[in-house]
Amino acid sequence: MRPGTTGTLKAVFFLFASICAWYSGYLLAELIPEVSLSSAAYSIRNIGERPVLKAPAPKRQKCDHWTPCPSDTYAYRLLSGGGRDKYAKICFEDELLIGEKTGNVGRGINIAIVNYMTGKVMATQYFDMFEGDNSGQMINFIQSAPSKSLLFMVTHDDGASRLKEDAKKVIEGLGSKHIRNIQFRSSWVFLTAKGLQLPEEIQRESINHSDSARNRYSGWPAEVQIEGCIPRKTS
Template sequence: MGAPAPKRQKCDHWTSCPPNTYAYRLLSGGGRNKYAKICFEDKLLIGEKTGNVGRGINIAIVNYMTGKVIAAQYFDMYEGDNSGPMTKFIKGAPGKSLLFMVTHDDGSSRLKEDAKKAIEALGSKEIRNMKFRSSWVFLTAKGFELPAGIQREKINHSNNAKNRYPGWPAEVQIEGCIPREAS
């Protein structure tokens, strides 16, 4: 008789988050049919199963105080001019919000300066380094500081032959636990 199967943790973490924390996982897309995902507190905010993931930059906004989803939307950065609407969406996030951003397919081709500045203002160090089909994930806060030590951003440009999806950079992810604010 083998060991019992491990208990499933929120957002498929290997270990559970401590009490009074939020669990999250951000996963970029990694191929035509390998869609991006944003999970928060075991709820899929953006993904294939929710039907709200798309090519470009996918963003979810969550109220930090309540843990409730405020909005989730994707902005196609390959076709059309969606940089302006995305900038408005980001700037419209209320204070005390968590913002989760992930790319699927291409998040850079039509990414304009106003959008780059808005994302930089939230603390991104990689937004200007994105290339065609870069895999990118970014976690940030608006109106407060995230605790030190939380991984906030990851990027991958390489689309070498070793990747699982030819012509695409391998997906990247960050996951962890964010302390809830003390009441």
């Protein structure tokens, strides 16, 4: 075959291939929706980007515990007051028994009595230990708690100045190991029970004394707190 003829055939073949390629592209563009093309282009642009993973919001637990209490227990959290403006709190089964929001917290020793069998609050009261003679009233209140009841005690401001010996004996008889050490403006929290024995491993008491060199607030120590889970069936 002559050289001129070969060159002509190559040119015709190249032109035919180009027309076929263009027509194939045209058909493909007509068959694929525009939305799919846009999505594909967007995906290509974001191949190098790392996906943003959002952790789920932590589920709130009863009385603001970090971990939930078992279903067959009661959740509790006791927090003493701090300074003049941070009021004491007693939370039981996610119910605020004593606190600023409930309007029943005051200077001195704050006490809540709960029916152990039902988990319902029976009475709350605070006893001023800075002014007045209120130790006797507090003893009567504590002794009024029936058998099978839980008692929660927290201080706000000062719970020691007018706390008498007979009141200390009553609280000591309920298992307190620190009531005799309580001082002016000490932060103190205490959990006890009447007519039943609480497990040894649960948090029952904590105290922090005023120290001018280490006070968190002017004239007051830092708050103290205890929290945990009380089994619904105890000995």
